[in-house]
Every structure is written in C-alpha cells, then in structure tokens.
Amino acid sequence: MQTPKKIAVVGSGLVGTLLAIYLKKAGHTVHVYDRSPDIRKIDFSGRSINLVMSDRGWRTLQEIGLDEEIKKIGIPVDKRAIHMLGSELNYQYYGKDGEAIFSLSRGVLNRKMVDLAETAGVEFFFDKKVWDVTLATATLHEGETERGEWEELDYDIVFGADGAFSRVRHRMQRQSMFNYSQDFIRVGYKELHIPANADGTHKIDKNSLHIWPRGEFMLMGLANPDGSFTCTLFMPHEGENSFEKLTDKETLEAFFAKYFPDTKEVIPDLVEDFFKNPTSYLVTMKCYPWTYEDKVALIGDAAHAIVPFYGHGMNAGFEDITILNQLMEKHGDDWLTIFKEYQQSRKPNTDAIAELSFRNFMEMSTKTADAKFHLQKKIEKWFSDKHPDKWIPLYSRVTFSHHPYSEALAEGDKQNRIMEEILSMENIEQIWETELVENRILELLKK
Template identity: 50%
Template structure:
C-alpha cells in the first residue's frame, strides 16, 4: 500500500503459499483456442454475432471484412458474447427476461509503469500495489517484461474526477500532489493519459439465463461485474464447470439441465457482483485505515487458531470453491461479528489476548 507521502506498507491477503496470479488475457485466449481445436472445435475469426432466433436455435453472423451474413443452426446456442450480449438482448426482447444494467459512478483509465533501464522492475513484482485515496485509487500489477499495468479508478464528476483532468498541468498536478511516488516512475504520464481511453464500469443482471433447451448465457453475458475482486473471468469459468457437471447429471434432459443451471448460477452471479462492489470500498477507503488493518490482523489470528470456524472472506473467495453467494452471506455475518469485536474498549491493546479469541469463539 502506497500512502500520500510515498511510504510503503505490506498486507498479506492469504496464508503462506497462497498467491493470486496475474495472467495475460491474450495468452490465455490463445491457450483456450488451442485446446478447443485439439478437441475438435472449428474456430471462425472476424465473425460478429448480430442477431439470433432462439426459438429455432440459430445465430446470425456478419463478417467484419466482407459484411456478408450467414445464419448458423445449432443444437445448443451458448451466449458467451460479453457485457453487451446479442443473445441476452434477444432473450430480453423476445422472451421477456429480466434485465438491468447499472453503470457505477466511477470510470477507469489504464496506465503503464515502464521497466527500469536494465529491464528491472521498479516496484515489488510479487505484490498487488494499491494507492488508496478514499473515493479514488490506483492499482498496479506486474507484467513479465518488467513493466506494470496500472489502473486509475476515479469518479466521473466532481473533485478529483476525470471531469477535471484535461490539460497537462491538471493531470500532472493531480498525480504529483496525490500519487507522488507513482508519477516519479512514469515519465510519459500525460502522453499515456491522452493515448488511453477513459472507460465506464457497470453491472449486468438478468434472469433467467436460458430459453427452454436451446440456449443459455455464460460469463459476462449473464453477470458482467466490476473488476475489484478480480473474479470476473473465474466466475465465467465456474459457469462452465457447473454446466459441465449438470450436463452429466441430466444427460437425457437438456431443458431440466438448463433450468437447474439458471437457478443455481443466478445467486452466484449476483454474489460475485456484491463481493466486487464491497471490495472496491475496502480497497479505496479502508486499506489505509489503521483500525481496518487491525481488524484484519485479528481475523487472521483467529483463522489460524480455529481454521474450522473462520475463513476470512478474501481467502474464501480467492482460494476455495465456496459459492460466491455463500461467501457473501458468510462474509456479511463475519463483518457484523467483527464490528462487535472492534467496539471492545482498548481493543488496540488487548486484541492478541485469549479473552478476545474466546469471545470470537462464543460469537461464531
């Protein structure tokens, strides 16, 4: 964690040996395409889905180069076409499915910390770097080439918002006064600022996720979320795992399979979205708060002493297969319990005592 004076502090997010890995999206896409082809799939590039007839299991594609369209039949049409899914739109328009898109009040812009002159990392490569500043923050993750991909999350409007950051002087003053150690290692900041777009963030909620036995949604098409837990892609992969299990379970009845898929996955789609927004507030507002950091130390101590009674929320989400909906419910119960513990008189002096651990045992 980088404070406003450029001082660093370290916070472990898991037990020894637990780590979050940052991977190349392009590399992962390439790997999945290779695996798909090895298993008999045919891949078509530059084809954009522009329409669908879900009643007949057909999708219409337009070639980006020739603008020619073709109608493709299917036994099962899987809409993995992202936040602005054409398949989902068809479900909403023609089958009266529920749908809501909620754009949050913050936007984001990607920036880059370059590697050093010798290709070395200018920050610790084995850490998620956060510059928390209340309503806004910067995060940075290491790349393999010595650079860091960084993201500024800030309000659309108001003080310290994207709205007031336009000229070179405004942008450089903002970073110099609020993120001094960041701008010190980004020599071409304003050039990057102009070159990289400012993008919005939003949450997709829809239901059901299927139509009879012919079509379904997975990933962002069903539950696009904000990126503050780093679980968007994992949630999409979990959709695939659960769907695969249900196809085996209901091998003779596809409609029953898809109905159970919708019912079981919807709460977890909502859950990962609730978790993501909750973690956004923690990252930007609380990671610099001494009382919050003490709370996490108490939770960590209790979890080490009584692992069967307490798994911290972040660990539950990141290092277990606990369903997102269950993790959210457990996490909120834990938060209520910890508010009671943190209200204990002189908690800063007695937090390591047996008394506090025993009290937590009685409350769990």
Template identity: 40%
Template sequence: MTGPGAAKAGPPEPIAVVGAGLAGCLLACYLARRGYRVDLYERRPDPRTGGAERGRSINLALSERGLDALRRIGLEERIMADALPMRGRMIHPVTGPLDYQQYSHDGERAINSISRGALNNALLDAAEAAPGVTVHFRHRLTGLDPAGGAMTYETPQGEVRTGAAVVLGADGAGSVVRGQLVARRESVEEVDYLDYGYKELTVPAVDGEFALDPGALHIWPRGTSMMIALPNPDRSFTCTMFWPASGPGSFEALSTPAAVEAHFRTHYPDLLPLAPDLADDYRHNPVGRLGTVRCAPWQTRGRVALVGDAAHAIVPFYGQGANCGFEDVVELDRCLEETGGDWRRALPLFERRRKANADAIAEMALANFVEMRDKVASPVFRCVRSVEHALERALPGRFVSRYELVSFSTVPYAQVRRRVRRQQQLLGGATAVLVGAVAAGLYKIGRTM
C-alpha cells in the same frame, strides 16, 4: 484433453458458442471434451495476429476458482507460465512508508497476475486444437431465433445464415445474444453503471528490472478514487486508474497534460517518476465504463443460454470476473453430466445453481471497491484484518476470512456471504475484546505517568 464425463455423443447440429473471449474459449474446450461439435463465433479478427486494443487490457487476477476450471482440463500449467503470483497488497500512501498486507493468514497463498490478452490467446490456442471445434472470426451476430436456433452473422464476405442445436452466449457484458433475448421478451436485463470509469497507464521496467515489488498488487487508495498496478512478465506494470467520471479530480476535469501531471504530483507522487509516458498514455488510452449486469432468465426454451459476463457482468474490484465466468463453465459441464446431456434440463438447472452465486459476488465486488478505495489505509482496517488472521490461525477451518473464501476456495459465493455474516458476530466480539485490552493498557500507562 482428458477428464471425467468425456465422450458424450453430440447432437446432429453443432453447438454454437458466441464470443471467443475467456469464457467462450474455455466453454468450447469443455464441450469438445464431451464429444460435441462446436462452432465458436467471434466478431473481432483473430487477436493473435495483431496487437491488443490500446488501454483495454485490465490485468486479471486468476485465483483458485479459475485455476480449478483450468486444472480440470489440463490447462493450468500452460496458463500459469504467463502468470505472476501476488501474495499481498502494497498500500501507497501520499506520504509515509509503504504498507504491505498479506492476503492469507500464513502469507503463502497468492492471486496471480496475467494479462487478459495472454490468457485469451492461450485459451484460443486450446480451443482451436480441441477436436470438433471450428473458430469463425469476423462474424458479428445480427439475428437470433431462440425457438429454432437460427442465427444471422455479418461477415466481410456478406451475410451468413446458419443454425445450431444450442446457442450459448459468452459474448461479454455488452452481449448481443442477451440483447436478442431481451428484444424478443425472452429475458429482462438491468445494467447499473458506477459514476466511475477506468483508464490504463504503464510503468516500464527500469534497467531491465521491476520498478515496484512484483510480488504484490499495488494500491493507491485516495478516498474518492484509487489506482492499482499489477506486474507483467516483461517486468512492466499495468496500472489502472478508477476515478470519478465527472467533478473534481475526475477524468473529465483533467484534460491537459499539465493538469494531469499536477494531479499526479499531488496525489501519486511516488508513481510520477516511474511513468515517463504518463501524459501520452492518459491522452490516448480510452476511459472504460464500470457496471453490473443482471438479467433473468439466463436461458430460454432449453436451447439458448447466457454464460459469464453475458449473464452477470460485475465490477472488477474483487478480481473475480474471469474466475466467476470460468466457474460457470465448470457448473454447466456438471449439469450436462448429471442430466445425461439433456440440454432442456441442464440449462434451467445451471441457472438455478449459479444465479444466487452470481448475485452474491456482484454485491461483494461493489463492497470491495469501497474497501480498496477508502479502508485499506485505515489503522482500524489493519487491526480488523490482524484479528481475522489471528482467528484463522487459532481456529483453522472454522474461521476463514471472506477474502480467503472468495479467492482461495471454491465454496459457492452465496455460501461465502452467509458464512461471513455468521463469522462477523465472532469477529465483532474478538475485536471489541482487543480494543478494550488496548484501551485498558493505555489507561494503566496514563495512571503510572
């Protein structure tokens, strides 16, 4: 791997990265490029030697922030070989025709569907191949001393005690590293769960071809719930239901195959014929929880820090979880460059730069759930989106929609939020003019009839 800022001399002890998921593997690659020895610890067995956990994949939507991080270390082309571009969303109403809504004003820009497992395996391959990186599977962290970097792991061979110059927790929303910091009062966490869960289904290929348009992210918006489907290279689709945890039409309420099929026949009639294993998938695939993780501080003593979901897990409705975690890695690498590899300066700087951005995308992801679930099928929403695209064409570079700024740029999330608030004033005025013109036209037609 090549790139700017390489070949920094590493400390005598290795850097420990806890968690060999997406952010952890990418972080190991970046640290190796700087000349550090890296111990990458993972509680699971090697996922490349066995099947993925059933119903836990949630296809990812890689966009520019994630691609930028991969591009910087020469991994974009390898990763994108397993990805499928989606240039818009396809809305599936209960009745009536499908409604395609392009993501960008020119219809050319795309987010990219990729399975979490395929992406994780590719990044694991890259991390293992990087000089100085050692991957330790079946190592479950049970103890951490933030002051000295001492760690205790439970392994199949028994307890292992080791140490590191710096410990970086990239172990996901349920981070054990974060739990250790909270238990020692080195950090405070807040976890807000939605009253919604998720469950996966599969739409297989039909006669070797996609059963749905593979160039779109498919959405079935149903007001209090929704379902999405993303394409896979084997021509299947991974569908994810986001339903209430309890109450009418919830996972709790639909407990028999007959009830499930009746619910789909009523609310998702076009999907039912395409999912022959619907009842089996529904019965056996687990219900996952959805929530937002906030904590502060993300780092302590210049020696232990949290990265990605371990610091700021978000709900998946903007497709930015992995992209945001990858962007963390880029920013941490930038901070190491600017501080000459001084971790005690780099880690606080990393938190200062990323915290506001993580808070901003967490807020936008929650808001996008409401948009996807309730608004995308609305004529008013389509009108506003048309006005946005018209303004983008008329004012290139000056007016850019929130979706394009989030998905197709690397503008910091906090800046996106501020810019969009300013633009909304302009958009509100333009929409008012458009609605007024339509109303005047209808009035004129009425007078002539």
C-alpha cells in the same frame, strides 16, 4: 457420454474459448464466432485491467489439464502493497503461507486460450458479426451490417458468451418474463503503464497488488512477465477529483505529484498514456432466465457482468463452466435439465459476487488506508489460524476456496457484525491477541 451436437459459441473471449474447449473434449462439433478480428493478429492494449486467477478459475483449468500451461504466463501475487501518502509502504498478505492469486495480462491469456482451443479442434470464425438468434431453432443470423443481408447458420445449441452487451441476450430480452437490469457506477477507469527496467526486471515488487488508496479514487498495478506493470486509475467521471478535471498536461502532472508522488520515477509515459488511452466505463448487469429451453444459454458476462474490484469476473465465468460440465456429466443428453439446473445453481451466486465486487471498491480505495481496518485483518487472521474450522476470512472464502459465493456473502456479513463488536472493546489495540478477545469471538459465533 453425450451424443455429439453441433454447437455455436458466440464470443471468443476467455469464457467462450474455454467453454469451447470443454465442449470439444466432450465430443461436440464447436464453432466460435466473434465480430472482432483474431486477437492474435492485433495489438491489444489501452483499455484493459489485468486479470487475477484464483482457486475457482484454476479448478476449471485443472479439470481439463490446462492449469500448468497458463501458470507459465502469470505471476503469483500473495499480498497487497499499500502506498499511503506520507508514510511507508504497507503490506497486507492475502491468505495463509503459499496462498496467492495470479496476475495475468488479458491479451496474453486470451491469445493463449485461442491457440489451445484450436489445438483441441475448435473452429474459429473471426470478423463475423452475429446480429440475432432464432431461439427456437438455435439459428444464428450473421452479416456485415445490422440492416443488410444476413446468412442463416443452423446449430443444435447456441451459447452466448459475447459479453455485457451480448447480442444473444438482446434477443432473449424480447421474451415475456425476462428480467434485465444494468447499472453503471460513477467511477470509470483508465489504463496506465509501468515499463520494465533496462534489464527486464520489475521496477516495484512483482508479487504484490499495488494500491494507492485515495478515498473516492485509487491507482492500482499488477505485474506482467515481461517486467512491466499494467496500472489502472479508477476515478469518478465527474466531480472535484475526476476524469473531467484532468484535461491538460499541467493539471495531470500536478494531480499525480499531489496524490501519487512515488509514481513519478516509475510511470515515465504518464501524459502520453493518459491522453492516448480511452476512459472506460464500469457496469453491473443482471438478467434471468439465462437459458431458452434446450437450445440457447448465456454464460460469463453475457449472464452476469460485474465490476472488477474483487477480480472475479473471469473466475465467476470459469466457474459457470465447472458447474455446467458437472451437469453435462450427470444428465447426459438431457440438455433441458442441464440448462435448468445450471441457471438455478449459478444465479444466486453470481448475484452475490456482484454485490461483493461493488463493496470491495470501498475496501480498496478507502479502508486499506485505515488503521482500524488493518487491525481487523490482523485479528481475523490470528483467530482464523487458531480456529480454522470456525472462521474463514471473507477474502479467503471467496478467493482460496470453492464455497458458493452466496455463502461467502452471508458469512462475511455475519463476521463483519462480530468484528464491529470486537473493535469496539476497550483498549482493543493492546489486547487483541488475548484469551479475552478469543473467548468473546467464540461467544459471538454461537449467537
């Protein structure tokens, strides 16, 4: 059991709010600050990508008894539904029977988490702008404007859970020996919307992640419990097929008629949504160290923002909390050791999921439409079912297990090299389910 501390969490997003619940349950006084209004009192739409909860996130929720509560507001998704131009819908199942990720609306989930945190005794301070933190004393500096008067708020510990452009991290960056990088990718995104049918049912299969892969750009959609879908158009900001080219109603409608013809009946508000909703940017952010002595620590996107193509930004942030909690139970009041081991444990793994997320854009936008890729997935599933102790497919290792992300990246690279050799075998399309192929994979695994 830890000695109770007065702890501030900056940021009332998903990771900050769940962290606050964990800290409160551990006996601490917890205050959460956010510069935005209370999310429960505002309309949250227009620039979101639906979240997917996988095993890592569920573990964090389960350990504090919140998993069943959250499952009520999600929809299980057990496969990809690939909408290829001029051909039938193709389904690619994620894992074994019963394995599924859960589609969750970011706004609905965040509101629920704030409610649960308040019920647990966490105190929230909305519309409070934290501009700076004195690292040595865990003192927050809050005020209306960056140049105006600030109030000093004293704490024992401060957690920066304030996202990719964190003010807490901004202060830490001004130390010597603090490494920091941010990389914007050339692809941006825009939210679109498939409304429910008149009777509240979904217009397309609700238990699939729908993907319209078109090479350098793609459309995807995930279901919401109210019968609607949150769709996301990922495209380059500039170039031939890009956001900069879609400037008027006629051009937009012609573009969708050419590349996404089967969406005409299900996205009735295309023009209104497209020109109303902002075009958002995607960034990968890395930094180190994540902590300052036993006073300040970064968590979630403030420490490791990633692009959304593996659906693991939230899951990685929740796993930060799992590891932090394990170390709190192990080391008690020794926050210096807790913080040191926390950052050493998480840094290699969050770097790995950043790399995997970046790569997955190519898989979703290009490879999902490729026959060779489909065959590779069939071979991997077939071999994995026969030898589950020897082969866990990369997606399953990342999404349906608790294996470290760094291990998943290394094993995935090894498996890909093996599959390149298998796919180059003569007549592989005809012989892939044979003992010859099975023995060749076993032989390559031994090398």
